Amino acid sequence: MASISSLGVGSGLDLSGLLDQLRSAEREKLQPIVTQQSDEKAKISAFGRLQTALDGFQDAVAKLNDASLYSSLSTSVQGEGVMATAGADASPGRYEVSVTQSARGGSLATSRIDDINLEDPLTDAGAQLTLTFGDGSTMPIDLAADSTLGDIRDTINATPDTGVTASIINDGTGNRLVLASSETGEAAAITDMTFTGLSVGATLAKDADTLRAGRDAELEINGIAITSPSNRVEGAIQGITLDLDDSASGQTSTVVVERDSDSLREAVTGFVSAYNEMKSTVGRMTAVTGDADTAGELVGDRTVRTIQTRLSRDLGESVLGGELELMSQVGISLTPNGRLELDQAKLDEAIAGNPQGVAGFFAGDSEAAGMAGRLSGTLEQVLGDSGMLKRSIESSETRIDNLGDRYARTERSIESTIDRYRTQFGQLDSMLAQMNSMSDYLTQQFSALDAQLGRK
Known part of the structure; x- marks a missing residue:
């Protein structure tokens, strides 16, 4: 049988071209499968974009569902030298802080060591340094024999909990060993140091003139005298931490603690924006244009319809049990096109006039309560590891795999059909070649017979 490269030689017909046309016609059966695969891949991509938009909305909902948002406070300081930070148990208020002096640590130096090299030994065996502090406590430090001034310094710094x-x-004329208190305050300040067991001829003692006494911070808060061993003053105002710097001495500042309305306002605004962005994403994916090339990838998709229905229900239903029950009471309305609209003035009025009602409406008294808690539950069902969005993506992935198998089966079937055509064409080519050969033979015989008859 003739191969495909010589198909048609015997018959003179373009059987190879005909076979190619048949192959092209058969492969048209693959196009619907390719189109379906492309559609499913487009759906997966669209679901991914939808998930991103829903993730952003979920983050915005989580902020509104955080109870600390409604109890957070902001602090401001009018004046110099004082910083203030509000904790969870702080209360709004206004405080006048007058600082007499900031806290500082103490220091003390030894007398100058003249005409002696830093490498010269100063101690005998059994030498000891005893430190005394402002609260009357002492700290003995053993010194090794033949310790230099540098060795004594290193021994002090290597000894745990020395306090200095x-x-x-x-x-300029000699070296001094200087000890500085590790902490501020009068009680922690070093006040004395004594050496025993020094080498013969070695002189090492405190220089009283170098004593820099430690001191506590002294201040008044709304006329009430306060002392603190540290420049970080905690507990003087419940929930408020004051930090003083050196410039605070002699300064009077006003600390204002108030509800952090800006953070709540930003959270509500972010919630509205995130929802509208998600709606825009859904709108593009479900757009009906009458043209398959420009229509959305998820037109008529049941998952998208279900998500939109559930979120709209959560937004529209009343929040029972609180002072505020409807979105409109906090300045949020649902427009006819399904987007949210924020009335900033009405929101500000609700925050200022009924902060507890706003907190109850959005966050309720538990993670599942309030509108934000309700939305959180729905979004978890949508975005969770076993949520409907992931199931939809997995379903499309399964369909793509099945379509891939179907494509491979169809392709094998097509090749089998083409092989059958090739065999049949080969047989046709052989048969026509035999017929052509027989025709040529008969033509020759008839011509010879005509010649013989003509001679007679």
Whole structure:
């Protein structure tokens, strides 16, 4: 049988071209499968964009469902040298803070060591340094024999909980060992140091003139005297931490603590924007244009319809049990096209006049209560690991796999059909070749017979 490369040689017909046309016609059966695969891939991509939009909305809902949003406070300070931070148990108020002095740590240096190298030993065996602090406590530190001034410094810094840090300062004519308190305040300040067991001829003692006494911070809050060993003053005003710096001494500042309405306002605005952005995304995906090339990828999709229905229900239903029950009472309305609209003035009025009602409407008294809690539950059913969005994506992925198998089966069937055509064409080519050969033979015989008859 002739191969495909010589198909048609025997008959003189373009059987190879005809076979190619048949193959092209058969492969048209694959196009609907390819189209369906493309549609499912477009759906998966669309579901991914929808998930991104819903994730943004879920984040906005989570902010509104956080009870701390409604109890958060902001602080401001009018004046210099004082910073204020409000904690969870703070209360709104106005406080006048007058600082007499800020807290500082104490320091003390040894007398100058003249004509002696830093490498010269100063101690014998059994030497010891004893530190005394403002609260009367002492700290003994054992010193190794033949310790230099640098060794003494290193021993102090390596000893745990000494309450001081040691350094060496050269004043231009000699070296001094300087001890600085690790903490501020009068009680923690170093007040004395004594050495025992020094080498013969070594002189190492405190220089009383270098004593820099530690001190507590002294201030008044609304006329009430306060002392603090630290420049971080905690507990003087419930829930408020004051931080003083060196410039605070002699300064009077006003600390204002008020409800953080800006954060709540931003959260509500972000909620409305995130929902509208999600609606815009859905609108593009479900747009009906009458043209398959421009229509949305999820036109008529049941999952999208279900998501929209549930979210609209959550937004429209009343929140029972609180002072505020409807979105309109906090300045949010649902427009005819399904988007949210925010009346900023009405929201500000609700926040200022009924902050507890606003908190109850959005967050309720538990994570599942309030409108935000209701929406959170719905969004979890949509976006969770076993949620409807993930199931829809998995369903499309399964259909793509099945279509891939169907494509492969159809392609094998097409090749089998083409092989059958090729065999039949080969047989036709052989038969026509034999017929042509027989025709040529008969033509020759008839011609020879005519010649013989003509001679007679």
